[in-house]
Amino acid sequence: MYSQGLIGADGKTEETEEFLAKFQARIDREEKIEPNDAMPEGYRKTLVRQIGQHAHSEIVGMLPEGNWITRAPSLRRKAALLAKVQDEGGHGLYLYSAAETLGVTREQMTEELLSGKAKYSSIFNYPTPTWADIGTIGWLVDGAAIMNQIPLCRCSYGPYARAMIRVCKEESFHQRQGYEILISLCNGTEEQKQMAQDSLNRWWWPSLMMFGPHDAESSHSEQSMKWKIKRFSNDELRQKFIDATVPQAEYLGLTVPDPELKWNPEKNGGKGGYDHGPLDWDEFWRVVKGGGRMNVDRIKARKKAWDDGAWVREAALAHAEKRATRRTQQAAE
Amino acid sequence: MSAPLFNALLELADDHLILGHRVSEWCGHAPLLEEDLAMPNMALDMIGAARSLYTYAGELEGEGRDEDQLAYLRYDRDYKNCLLVERPNEDFAHTMLKQLYFAAFMHPYWEAALHSSDETVRGIAGKSVKEVAYHIRHAGEWVVRLGDGTEESAQRMQAAVEALHPYVEEQFHMSSDAQAAADTDALPDREAMRTQWTNTVSNVFDQAKLTMPEVEYPQLGGRTGHHGEEMGHLLSDLQYMQRAYPNMSW
Numbered sequence: 001m002y003s004q005g006l007i008g009a010d011g012k013t014e015e016t017e018e019f020l021a022k023f024q025a026r027i028d029r030e031e032k033i034e035p036n037d038a039m040p041e042g043y044r045k046t047l048v049r050q051i052g053q054h055a056h057s058e059i060v061g062m063l064p065e066g067n068w069i070t071r072a073p074s075l076r077r078k079a080a081l082l083a084k085v086q087d088e089g090g091h092g093l094y095l096y097s098a099a100e101t102l103g104v105t106r107e108q109m110t111e112e113l114l115s116g117k118a119k120y121s122s123i124f125n126y127p128t129p130t131w132a133d134i135g136t137i138g139w140l141v142d143g144a145a146i147m148n149q150i151p152l153c154r155c156s157y158g159p160y161a162r163a164m165i166r167v168c169k170e171e172s173f174h175q176r177q178g179y180e181i182l183i184s185l186c187n188g189t190e191e192q193k194q195m196a197q198d199s200l201n202r203w204w205w206p207s208l209m210m211f212g213p214h215d216a217e218s219s220h221s222e223q224s225m226k227w228k229i230k231r232f233s234n235d236e237l238r239q240k241f242i243d244a245t246v247p248q249a250e251y252l253g254l255t256v257p258d259p260e261l262k263w264n265p266e267k268n269g270g271k272g273g274y275d276h277g278p279l280d281w282d283e284f285w286r287v288v289k290g291g292g293r294m295n296v297d298r299i300k301a302r303k304k305a306w307d308d309g310a311w312v313r314e315a316a317l318a319h320a321e322k323r324a325t326r327r328t329q330q331a332a333e
Numbered sequence: 334m335s336a337p338l339f340n341a342l343l344e345l346a347d348d349h350l351i352l353g354h355r356v357s358e359w360c361g362h363a364p365l366l367e368e369d370l371a372m373p374n375m376a377l378d379m380i381g382a383a384r385s386l387y388t389y390a391g392e393l394e395g396e397g398r399d400e401d402q403l404a405y406l407r408y409d410r411d412y413k414n415c416l417l418v419e420r421p422n423e424d425f426a427h428t429m430l431k432q433l434y435f436a437a438f439m440h441p442y443w444e445a446a447l448h449s450s451d452e453t454v455r456g457i458a459g460k461s462v463k464e465v466a467y468h469i470r471h472a473g474e475w476v477v478r479l480g481d482g483t484e485e486s487a488q489r490m491q492a493a494v495e496a497l498h499p500y501v502e503e504q505f506h507m508s509s510d511a512q513a514a515a516d517t518d519a520l521p522d523r524e525a526m527r528t529q530w531t532n533t534v535s536n537v538f539d540q541a542k543l544t545m546p547e548v549e550y551p552q553l554g555g556r557t558g559h560h561g562e563e564m565g566h567l568l569s570d571l572q573y574m575q576r577a578y579p580n581m582s583w
Contacts (some may be wrong), residue, residue: 062369066361070354073574073583074401075384078357079377085360086373093366106366131574131583181583189581301362309364311489312425315482316365322481 015040027228032158035101043227047157048102049118050229055095056113057121058088060298064128065137073131080177081134087170094167098159114303122284123210125292132185132192132199138178140200140207140245146171147241148211151231179248186252193253200249201257208276209284211238243273337513338451339393340413341520343403344511344556346386347414350404352435353379354571355422364425371471375432378464385457405575409565410558413508417500419555419564426486426493429475433537434497436468438504441529445521454519473537480541487542494543502551504530511556 023040026033033039062085069085072078096106112118123141128134149171152164185196212218212234224230232240249256260277267273286292357376363369387400418435422428443465446458479486505523507515514520538545554560574583 059366062361069357069360070570071573073578073581075350075380075387075404077583079380079384082357082360082373082377082380086370086377089361089366089369089373093370096366184583187582189578191578192581305362305364308362309425311483311485312364312479315479315486318486319478319482 024226027156027226030156030228032161033156034158042223043229044102046224046227046229047160048099048104050224051095051099051102051160052104052109052112053119053121055092055099055109056118057124058092058095059113060120060124060302062088062092063298063301064124064126064294065134067128068131068134071131072134077134077181084138084174084177087174091167091170094163095160098163101159110306114299114306116290116299119288121210122287122292123206124298125287125294126202126206127294130195130199132182132195133203135178135181135185135196136199136203138174138176139182139248140178140203141210142171142175142178143245144207144210144241146175147237147244151237154228154231156228182252182254186254196252197254200254204257205279205283206287208238208242208279209287211235211241213281213284239268239273242276243268246274337510338517338519339390340510341508341514342386342390342393344413344415344508345520346383346390346403347412348418348435349379349383349386350571351412351414351567352418352431353377353383354567355418355420356428356432358422359428368425372428375468375471378461378468382457382461382464385460389453389457401575405572409560409568412555412558412560412564412568414555414560415500415503416552416555416561417497417503419561419567420497420500421563423493423496424489425475426479426489427497429472429479430490430493430497432468432472433476433534434501434504436465436472437530437533438526439465440469440533441526442521442523445525448518449520450518451520469533473533476537476543477541480538480543490541491543494538495546498546499548499550499552501530502548503553503555506553506556508556 019038020040023038023043033043065081065085065088069078069081072081096109099109100106109118113120123144128137146168149164149168153161153168155161155164182196185192215221215233215235218234221230221233225233246256246261258277260275262275263272264275265272267275287295290296353376356372356379359368359372360376361369363372383404384400387403391398391400391403417431420427420431440462443458443462446454447462449455449458476490479490481487505527507523511520511523515522535545537543
């Protein structure tokens with residue numbers, strides 16, 4: 001892993017006004033910032049936090065979908081779901097590696113996740129009680145993730161931007177796969193349609209919350225926009241998502257659970273868009289702060305995997321050391 | 334239709350489905366992230382092979398049963414997998430050893446099946462032989478690491494060997510259907526894999542500092558549907574949707 005040499009490296013900078021202005025000028029010229037480049041501490045910290053959260057979301061995100069692997073209703077769906085959950089793990093690995101280029105280790109980040117210090121996307125604190133949820137997660141959750149992540153392919157930090165190109169390609173496949181599950185349900189029996197509608201009812205609002213608080217209440221947004229880590233505001237992306245998704249729900253014959261949803265031809269500078277009802281921000285903050293249905297269970301599952309696997313990781317290290325010692329001894333003989 | 338070949342293909346397909354199911358139970362719960370990627374990969378290989386085998390078995394049967402009807406809609410006594418593959422995961426040592434035992438058998442089996450008199454079997458073998466070579470490597474390397482790692486890992490690895498070794502013998506047994514399929518050269522003779530299996534596993538055990546136990550009482554019965562208590566629970570998971578919502582498309 002090329003990032004290893006950077007872990008613990010002294011990335012300290014003397015942040016004079018001249019230094020900051022020069023850095024901002026590079027950003028404004030759309031130059032990519034690379035691991036060995038000097039960067040303001042705030043830039044580094046923002047990226048470590050964001051990439052770490054993103055990686056954790058991929059890893060925790062394996063759990064709600066993993067819940068259905070052994071119970072998938074057909075072998076084709078089972079294979080696709082396995083591949084999908086495996087992709088999420090791969091994204092996690094990719095992103096941890098990108099974060100490592102900023103001087104933190106995967107172990108540090110994992111410990112922060114397990115101790116509750118680091119956050120992950122709140123959407124994964126909702127349960128998946130039915131098979132339809134596997135379709136809905138692909139369609140809405142991966143759909144919202146793509147909306148958030150496409151602009152990240154142009155993020156100013158090189159390793160993150162490059163990682164996101166591949167991640168977005170796979171997410172786009174997942175989104176279509178999820179939608180296809182729902183097409184099967186909506187073309188199926190009455191029970192299947194009900195299962196799909198019930199799932200949309202539960203996931204619609206949490207998916208809209210994935211874009212984060214209103215712009216006015218988003219604490220990190222302004223500086224991130226200036227550094228070109230972030231390219232669009234939370235509300236802009238949320239609106240884009242709603243406008244793209246409502247016709248997809250109509251095609252499925254499902255009802256979006258928002259009585260105030262209404263086409264507004266004036267919106268988006270005259271291009272038209274949907275007006276929507278208010279989001280329940282109390283629920284949003286409750287889940288962010290740990291009070292969602294699955295917050296405790298998700299971390300418990302991750303902690304169990306980590307603790308139960310400790311002896312395996314220790315054995316792998318011990319074995320590697322034994323081999324290295326034997327090689328040195330053989331060379332000396 | 335060839336009833337013995339149909340039944341012999343089901344034995345193989347069930348082995349792959351059930352072991353694939355067990356490996357897939359790890360997804361999201363592995364000891365390290367790299368294994369969260371590797372284990373679904375192996376599960377995908379196993380389930381992929383099962384799909385090809387069920388589909389072909391269904392074609393031979395000629396009664397319109399597809400891969401899902403064969404995989405999901407039989408009773409417990411009708412599953413013909415060997416007992417080894419249905420054993421619970423227990424810990425990572427058991428899981429990797431089970432995979433090694435199975436792959437060490439399937440590799441020479443698929444190699445022999447490359448010369449089958451049956452074209453479809455040759456095709457499935459051609460794909461599977463490459464995958465299973467990788468499973469031997471992956472699981473074998475872990476057995477070595479754990480066997481020759483720490484004191485705890487060595488103990489756990491040897492405990493897995495003691496627990497799973499009684500289930501090895503069944504892999505070499507020939508049911509009357511498997512025998513009939515071997516007589517027409519459609520599928521290989523299972524007994525003929527014994528030497529290569531022993532070579533592969535002994536090689537790993539030497540490096541892993543593990544002892545191959547003598548088994549006085551081998552555990553048999555899977556091929557005739559005499560499964561363990563845990564098989565019903567596995568099937569409750571596997572069959573849940575098909576049983577709860579019958580006759581629907583997914």
